[in-house]
Amino acid sequence: xxxTVPVGVVVFPPPVRPVLDAIVRAEAAGVRAxxxxxxxxxxxxxxxxxxxxxxxxxxxxxxxxxxxxxxHPLARANEALVAAELAPGRFRLGIGASHKPEIxxxxxxxxGKPLAHLREYVAVLRGxxxxxxxxxxxxxxxxxxxxxxxxxxxxPPIVLAALxxx
Numbered sequence: 537x538x539x540t541v542p543v544g545v546v547v548f549p550p551p552v553r554p555v556l557d558a559i560v561r562a563e564a565a566g567v568r569a570x571x572x573x574x575x576x577x578x579x580x581x582x583x584x585x586x587x588x589x590x591x592x593x594x595x596x597x598x599x600x601x602x603x604x605x606x607x608h609p610l611a612r613a614n615e616a617l618v619a620a621e622l623a624p625g626r627f628r629l630g631i632g633a634s635h636k637p638e639i640x641x642x643x644x645x646x647x648g649k650p651l652a653h654l655r656e657y658v659a660v661l662r663g664x665x666x667x668x669x670x671x672x673x674x675x676x677x678x679x680x681x682x683x684x685x686x687x688x689x690x691x692p693p694i695v696l697a698a699l700x701x702x
Contacts, residue, residue: 544569546600549579552587559588562595569596571630574603576638582615582629589622598628601697604653605639609660610679616665617683620690627690629665631657632697651698652676658694666691 545562547570549555559570570588574581582599589597597619602612612631619627633639633650640647656674663670668689669682683689 543567544571544596546571546573548573549575549581549584552579552584555579555584556588556591559595559597560591563592567595569598569628571598571600573600576603576634576642582612582619585627586615586618586622589619589627592623594626596626596628597623598630598695600630600695601632602630603634603638604631604657605633605645605647606643609657609677610664610681612657613661613664616661616692617687617690620665620692624690628693628695629661630695630697631661632699635699654696654698658696661694665689665694 545567547555547558547562549572555572562570572581572584572588580602582602585597585599616629633654636647639645653676656672656676659672659674660670660677660679663672664681664683666689668687670679672679
């Protein structure tokens with residue numbers, strides 16, 4: 537007896553147009569999900585997912601992995617709202633802190649305590665995307681915000697990635 541296994545693909549940018557075309561072809565071929573990574577410098581994976589959401593109707597779409605440090609979690613939640621609305625039930629938000637060389641050397645930001653940073657980042661995302669608002673006075677973020685009353689929190693899955701020191 538044959539079993540069915542969900543199949544997904546990772547489509548690496550850049551450039552953007554071939555990535556979008558590959559996602560459309562993957563959907564036509566019956567692929568269940570497409571993950572689009574973000575690089576420290578270059579086209580943002582979540583932005584590409586948003587564009588793909590407007591061009592597809594069935595394939596699952598995920599950012600894999602949007603780097604947390606250079607983007608405020610409220611801004612990331614706002615971006616995720618677009619994907620969740622354009623691809624209801626099909627969108628996953630993948631996030632991660634990246635690693636020290638990228639954050640400190642490329643972005644010039646302090647890497648500090650990545651798990652504590654990620655914990656607060658997720659608290660803001662969950663508050664906005666799952667509960668419709670957040671009240672947080674943390675070590676890294678102070679966020680007091682709520683969705684407009686006409687928006688229902690979409691509750692997309694939030695997938696976390698982590699790296700460890702060798």
